[in-house]
Amino acid sequence: MKLSQQVIYQIYPKSFYDSDGDGIGDLRGIIQKIPYLQKLNVDMIWFNPFFVSPQNDNGYDIADYYRVDPTFGTMADFEELVAKLKAVGIGTMLDMVLNHTSTQHAWFQKALAGDQKYQRFYYLRPAQADGSLPTNWESKFGGPAWSRFGDTDQYYLHLYDKTQADLDWHNPEVRAACADVVNFWRGKGVTGFRFDVINVTGKAEQLVDAPAGTESKRLYTDTPVVQDYLKELNAASFGRDANSVTVGEMSSTTIANSVGYTNPDNHELSMVFNFHHLKTDYVDGRKWSRMPFDFPRLKRLLDDWATGMDAGNGWQALFWNNHDQPRAINRFGDAGQYRIKSAEMLATVIHLMRGTPFIYMGEEIGMTDPDYQAMADYVDVEALNAYRALVRSGYSRTDAFTIVKTKARDNSRTPMQWDASANAGFTTGRPWLRPTNQTKINVEAELAHGELFNYYQTLIRLRKTVPVVADGAYRTWRLDDDQVFGYWRTLGKQQLLVLNNFYPNATTVTIPAEMVNAHVLLSNYDDVTVQAAMVLKPYQSVVLSRE
Numbered sequence: 001m002k003l004s005q006q007v008i009y010q011i012y013p014k015s016f017y018d019s020d021g022d023g024i025g026d027l028r029g030i031i032q033k034i035p036y037l038q039k040l041n042v043d044m045i046w047f048n049p050f051f052v053s054p055q056n057d058n059g060y061d062i063a064d065y066y067r068v069d070p071t072f073g074t075m076a077d078f079e080e081l082v083a084k085l086k087a088v089g090i091g092t093m094l095d096m097v098l099n100h101t102s103t104q105h106a107w108f109q110k111a112l113a114g115d116q117k118y119q120r121f122y123y124l125r126p127a128q129a130d131g132s133l134p135t136n137w138e139s140k141f142g143g144p145a146w147s148r149f150g151d152t153d154q155y156y157l158h159l160y161d162k163t164q165a166d167l168d169w170h171n172p173e174v175r176a177a178c179a180d181v182v183n184f185w186r187g188k189g190v191t192g193f194r195f196d197v198i199n200v201t202g203k204a205e206q207l208v209d210a211p212a213g214t215e216s217k218r219l220y221t222d223t224p225v226v227q228d229y230l231k232e233l234n235a236a237s238f239g240r241d242a243n244s245v246t247v248g249e250m251s252s253t254t255i256a257n258s259v260g261y262t263n264p265d266n267h268e269l270s271m272v273f274n275f276h277h278l279k280t281d282y283v284d285g286r287k288w289s290r291m292p293f294d295f296p297r298l299k300r301l302l303d304d305w306a307t308g309m310d311a312g313n314g315w316q317a318l319f320w321n322n323h324d325q326p327r328a329i330n331r332f333g334d335a336g337q338y339r340i341k342s343a344e345m346l347a348t349v350i351h352l353m354r355g356t357p358f359i360y361m362g363e364e365i366g367m368t369d370p371d372y373q374a375m376a377d378y379v380d381v382e383a384l385n386a387y388r389a390l391v392r393s394g395y396s397r398t399d400a401f402t403i404v405k406t407k408a409r410d411n412s413r414t415p416m417q418w419d420a421s422a423n424a425g426f427t428t429g430r431p432w433l434r435p436t437n438q439t440k441i442n443v444e445a446e447l448a449h450g451e452l453f454n455y456y457q458t459l460i461r462l463r464k465t466v467p468v469v470a471d472g473a474y475r476t477w478r479l480d481d482d483q484v485f486g487y488w489r490t491l492g493k494q495q496l497l498v499l500n501n502f503y504p505n506a507t508t509v510t511i512p513a514e515m516v517n518a519h520v521l522l523s524n525y526d527d528v529t530v531q532a533a534m535v536l537k538p539y540q541s542v543v544l545s546r547e
């Protein structure tokens with residue numbers, strides 16, 4: 001299956017299905033759910049990390065890249081999972097967290113013990129002459145990005161939690177060690193790789209303070225050397241497999257750089273995630289804030305990226321949801337009366353686009369954020385740090401909680417809801433995160449009499465069977481409509497017009513003359529009448545097609 005016809009499903013192993021009753025999802029649980037995954041007909045599954053980890057950042061703090069953490073199972077379980085997925089035509093994509101290791105990793109421990117080879121694996125720097133930290137950089141999880149290196153007078157860099165020490169990619173031994181990790185898992189039959197925050201590996205050799213009033217991330221994000229690192233990693237590992245599928249998580253990236261990362265002529269990655277569209281409900285770019293999403297900005301971003309990546313022959317990973325984001329229905333759709341219709345509309349927006357759509361577990365049954373009532377329900381390090389920072393900066397505990405409830409990463413990490421039972425059929429034990437609305441939203445009910453799962457099956461089938469969906473050029477429709485985001489797809493004589501009403505009230509759009517006699521390829525409503533002045537119902541998507 002060529003890349004443009006593929007759809008990838010993301011599983012957060014900790015929350016997918018618990019086979020041994022310890023309240024945490026595991027690999028054997030995923031094996032048991034392969035028949036469910038087969039129903040969707042996805043091509044590959046991206047697994048968030050299940051490697052040995054102290055779990056300070058839910059597995060993104062890796063202490064051993066080569067071993068399955070016993071919490072999730074054994075290497076034999078993993079090998080069985082890969083084989084059973086392959087037997088039904090589903091590939092395996094693993095999460096390569098190579099910007100940083102856990103401070104419990106042997107490399108860091110050896111560095112602490114004085115081994116200079118491994119001290120060169122990390123960014124170790126002395127305090128500045130005035131006693132301040134090596135640079136004024138902020139951790140993305142709040143607080144300074146430097147912590148004391150053991151009992152030395154040095155500090156080590158951590159762009160994330162203090163238990164996640166950044167690797168120095170300028171060191172060729174680090175890059176060779178990272179390629180070795182990828183090759184080890186290639187040897188296990190893994191053909192897909194997601195590279196965590198890979199565009200912050202290109203920090204300058206001389207680390208300096210960020211000028212006052214600027215963000216430190218500007219100094220180390222998307223630097224030109226990242227393209228070199230990716231070319232080298234490609235040649236040394238996954239680039240040796242004709243059918244490998246790779247995706248880079250690119251924080252704060254640009255269209256130009258993303259074309260560079262993904263244009264096949266560059267031999268870097270297959271595609272990239274960018275996050276700009278998921279910051280349109282941030283006040284002044286600040287995640288820990290609340291506002292309705294900015295629809296004009298959202299349309300502009302979706303259109304700019306589709307246009308720019310198309311023009312440069314780049315390739316997008318298309319997504320609304322992942323393990324770091326609150327559920328899209330709560331942010332861009334409607335978790336109430338129009339939960340299903342808005343979920344179908346959001347899915348149509350990305351599945352009819354040019355790129356590779358990703359489905360995050362539970363999205364296909366319309367899962368929404370949990371209705372937690374207290375901070376005690378939240379466990380994610382980023383959310384807990386944010387709550388404390390909001391209260392310190394003067395927010396009331398109530399207001400701080402309201403913001404965390406809206407934006408916490410825990411929102412998408414609640415257990416997959418298999419049925420309406422007390423723990424949603426996820427575990428016979430005490431779930432590590434509590435589900436709250438499984439009586440209304442669960443796989444069993446959805447498969448019995450829902451429409452959303454079937455709608456996803458249709459979207460996936462269209463990508464595989466309708467060439468213009470997979471390979472059509474993208475073209476802007478209009479960006480001035482205050483409710484509808486639409487776009488064209490063309491391939492030879494085949495034209496699609498994809499229209500999406502983002503709001504709970506009906507609206508009328510003018511259908512271009514050449515499409516008035518088009519046929520309806522897809523809609524999330526029945527009985528669609530195409531006419532010059534066409535009414536779109538609440539959260540209605542319509543895909544018009546003509547040869």
Ligand code: TEU
Nearest residue numbers: 057060097140160196197251287324382
């Ligand atoms: O996330 C990168 C990242 O910047 C996240 O902090 C995310 O963008 C943010 O939470 C959105 O508000 C990757 C992983 O996906 C994330 O789970 C890890 O915590 C992080 O890297 C560190 O490895």
